[in-house]
Amino acid sequence: MASETEFVADILAGLPADPRLEVPAGDDAAVIRPPAGRRTVVTVDMLMEGTDFLLGPDCPPAAIGRKALAVSLSDLAAMGSRPEAAVVAVALPKRGGAELGRGIQAGLAELAAEHGVALAGGDTNTWDGPLVLSTTALGSVMPGEAWRRDGGRPGDLLVVSGSLGGSLLGRHLAVVPRCREAAAIAGRFDVHAAIDVSDGLALDIFRMMQASGTAAVLDLDAIPIHPDAVRMAAGPGDGRLPLDHALGDGEDFELVLALPADEARRLVAASGQAPLETPFTIIGEVTAGTGLYGRMATGERRPLTPRGYQHGLDDA
Amino acid sequence: MASETEFVADILAGLPADPRLEVPAGDDAAVIRPPAGRRTVVTVDMLMEGTDFLLGPDCPPAAIGRKALAVSLSDLAAMGSRPEAAVVAVALPKRGGAELGRGIQAGLAELAAEHGVALAGGDTNTWDGPLVLSTTALGSVMPGEAWRRDGGRPGDLLVVSGSLGGSLLGRHLAVVPRCREAAAIAGRFDVHAAIDVSDGLALDIFRMMQASGTAAVLDLDAIPIHPDAVRMAAGPGDGRLPLDHALGDGEDFELVLALPADEARRLVAASGQAPLETPFTIIGEVTAGTGLYGRMATGERRPLTPRGYQHGLDDA
Numbered sequence: 001m002a003s004e005t006e007f008v009a010d011i012l013a014g015l016p017a018d019p020r021l022e023v024p025a026g027d028d029a030a031v032i033r034p035p036a037g038r039r040t041v042v043t044v045d046m047l048m049e050g051t052d053f054l055l056g057p058d059c060p061p062a063a064i065g066r067k068a069l070a071v072s073l074s075d076l077a078a079m080g081s082r083p084e085a086a087v088v089a090v091a092l093p094k095r096g097g098a099e100l101g102r103g104i105q106a107g108l109a110e111l112a113a114e115h116g117v118a119l120a121g122g123d124t125n126t127w128d129g130p131l132v133l134s135t136t137a138l139g140s141v142m143p144g145e146a147w148r149r150d151g152g153r154p155g156d157l158l159v160v161s162g163s164l165g166g167s168l169l170g171r172h173l174a175v176v177p178r179c180r181e182a183a184a185i186a187g188r189f190d191v192h193a194a195i196d197v198s199d200g201l202a203l204d205i206f207r208m209m210q211a212s213g214t215a216a217v218l219d220l221d222a223i224p225i226h227p228d229a230v231r232m233a234a235g236p237g238d239g240r241l242p243l244d245h246a247l248g249d250g251e252d253f254e255l256v257l258a259l260p261a262d263e264a265r266r267l268v269a270a271s272g273q274a275p276l277e278t279p280f281t282i283i284g285e286v287t288a289g290t291g292l293y294g295r296m297a298t299g300e301r302r303p304l305t306p307r308g309y310q311h312g313l314d315d316a
Numbered sequence: 317m318a319s320e321t322e323f324v325a326d327i328l329a330g331l332p333a334d335p336r337l338e339v340p341a342g343d344d345a346a347v348i349r350p351p352a353g354r355r356t357v358v359t360v361d362m363l364m365e366g367t368d369f370l371l372g373p374d375c376p377p378a379a380i381g382r383k384a385l386a387v388s389l390s391d392l393a394a395m396g397s398r399p400e401a402a403v404v405a406v407a408l409p410k411r412g413g414a415e416l417g418r419g420i421q422a423g424l425a426e427l428a429a430e431h432g433v434a435l436a437g438g439d440t441n442t443w444d445g446p447l448v449l450s451t452t453a454l455g456s457v458m459p460g461e462a463w464r465r466d467g468g469r470p471g472d473l474l475v476v477s478g479s480l481g482g483s484l485l486g487r488h489l490a491v492v493p494r495c496r497e498a499a500a501i502a503g504r505f506d507v508h509a510a511i512d513v514s515d516g517l518a519l520d521i522f523r524m525m526q527a528s529g530t531a532a533v534l535d536l537d538a539i540p541i542h543p544d545a546v547r548m549a550a551g552p553g554d555g556r557l558p559l560d561h562a563l564g565d566g567e568d569f570e571l572v573l574a575l576p577a578d579e580a581r582r583l584v585a586a587s588g589q590a591p592l593e594t595p596f597t598i599i600g601e602v603t604a605g606t607g608l609y610g611r612m613a614t615g616e617r618r619p620l621t622p623r624g625y626q627h628g629l630d631d632a
Contacts, residue, residue, distance in 0.1 A: 022355055027466075027527075028392075028511060029357045029392060029395045029397070029453075030359070031355045031356070031357050031395065031397075031457060032357075033356075033459075039338055040356060041347050041348075042401070042436055042452070042454065043437065044403040044404070044437065044450070046405035046406070046407055046441050046448070048407050048443050050445070075344040075345045078345070079345045085358070087358055087360040089360045089362035089450045090362070091362055091364050091448060121359065121360065122360060123362050125367065127366065127367045128366075129366070129446055130445055132362070132364075134360070134405045134439075136360055136405075136452040138356070138358065143338070143349075149342075149343050149344070150343075194344070196344060211342075
């Protein structure tokens with residue numbers, strides 16, 4: 001049995017030095033040199049075993065570490081911000097906790113290196129309970145330039161990165177946060193509003209519309225459907241359409257942006273090639289009013305239920 | 317049953333506006349205006365039901381919210397930094413989670429208001445598991461002015477705020493982070509090194525000495541013992557001295573500082589009155605070498621075990 005102190009010393013010894021850290025991990029707190037003239041962006045996410053992942057052969061510890069950081073980096077991307085640093089708190093099960101912790105750290109470190117994120121510290125705990133991970137990511141953005149949820153305006157077009165649905169078949173553990181895409185777009189396109197698809201495309205767009213005081217009409221034939229959504233729909237007993245999976249599955253971690261129509265078209269035209277290799281697709285428009293609507297190729301329009309993942313809460 | 321969305325909307329509606337927040341809580345991430353010319357200090361802590369607290373009549377939800385933030389603010393104080401903002405992630409048990417969550421939020425908000433901390437966001441989750449809370453606090457400090465653990469030098473005196481031991485009798489749930497004390501000391505006294513007492517006075521001083529490459533000799537008769545340590549030692553079957561409780565109990569969240577001898581004496585003389593009402597006491601000195609020693613009034617010196625709370629971790 002190793003003590004937490006020795007475990008943490010091992011982790012700290014493996015962290016790369018970073019010029020942004022005036023005081024690195026290992027003290028009571030880290031001290032970061034914030035980039036001059038920029039705002040600080042902060043987001044926190046918690047992942048729990050049994051809810052967000054099931055440990056097993058298909059889900060090694062490194063994948064969990066990677067996902068925990070990826071979810072927070074996706075939030076930074078959805079603000080049009082640049083990732084800078086992260087801190088991680090973990091509750092490890094006592095039994096096997098050291099091996100689990102090392103695997104998680106390897107996954108965190110890998111993704112941090114890919115996106116230039118300084119790992120600035122953490123809090124390691126053990127208990128007789130399931131694995132819980134909490135990741136706080138810090139980013140930076142120019143003053144007044146953050147992409148908010150509430151800036152959508154009637155006439156804006158809605159644009160989405162990549163394709164959607166079926167993330168449970170594996171992509172939910174191999175999240176690619178759209179940080180590079182956000183960096184390629186920020187300051188070059190007039191983004192009015194943004195959100196990342198965590199709980200489900202329809203639900204997350206609905207939230208953006210609620211915040212903006214607007215409605216959205218989605219062109220159902222235009223929604224880019226991931227091959228995993230097609231595979232899931234074809235599975236025995238699924239009984240749903242690939243489009244349903246694309247609209248409601250969630251954990252896609254794609255970006256949804258609202259931009260003026262000409263800017264949206266310019267963005268889509270620029271996508272699919274350097275520096276914006278990921279394809280972007282126009283999937284609908286922002287209108288006056290409230291709610292969410294689907295439009296068929298025939299022009300027929302019907303209300304759309306904002307499906308997606310929601311936690312339930314009991315009172316007393 | 318309320319959805320997480322409604323619960324979060326209630327919480328967000330109750331958060332006070334703060335001029336430091338360019339984008340407040342409720343978006344994918346918050347955007348903070350960092351104070352000009354200062355570094356960003358960041359720390360994260362996780363508290364788990366059954367390990368850090370036991371829900372019950374003596375431990376209402378508001379006390380848990382308060383403690384979660386207090387522990388992180390104590391880390392900011394131990395860096396000589398000023399608290400600015402915090403984000404909180406929580407895993408609530410599904411049953412009774414809404415009431416629990418509201419209580420936690422009330423405790424968080426109360427302490428945040430006392431210390432001028434902007435609550436900048438969070439992540440609310442529910443599960444069939446125990447309550448888990450993770451708090452990330454952001455502070456600011458002048459460049460090069462953060463109090464590190466590794467700056468202790470032979471000849472420095474060790475100074476502690478308040479008194480120690482017996483925190484389990486209630487103080488561990490009513491943590492008073494020493495932020496005001498840190499603010500009154502920073503820039504006015506030449507602090508070489510600092511740490512807060514979380515796991516135990518002896519263990520935390522040992523850690524500071526390890527980081528500094530030095531040893532410490534503690535004057536055992538000088539250590540300020542809290543009345544709770546005396547009460548615990550007098551309890552049936554305790555069998556320990558009040559001094560043992562002061563050295564090893566932990567969760568005192570007092571500050572230990574290493575300063576040059578004249579600065580330490582000046583600090584102690586200035587304490588106990590505005591703006592530094594909390595008494596500070598000289599409890600020992602930093603020497604060359606390694607390890608931790610206790611010195612009696614007789615001058616006798618013996619090695620001291622760095623007692624305190626340590627998590628255990630099993631391999632595989």
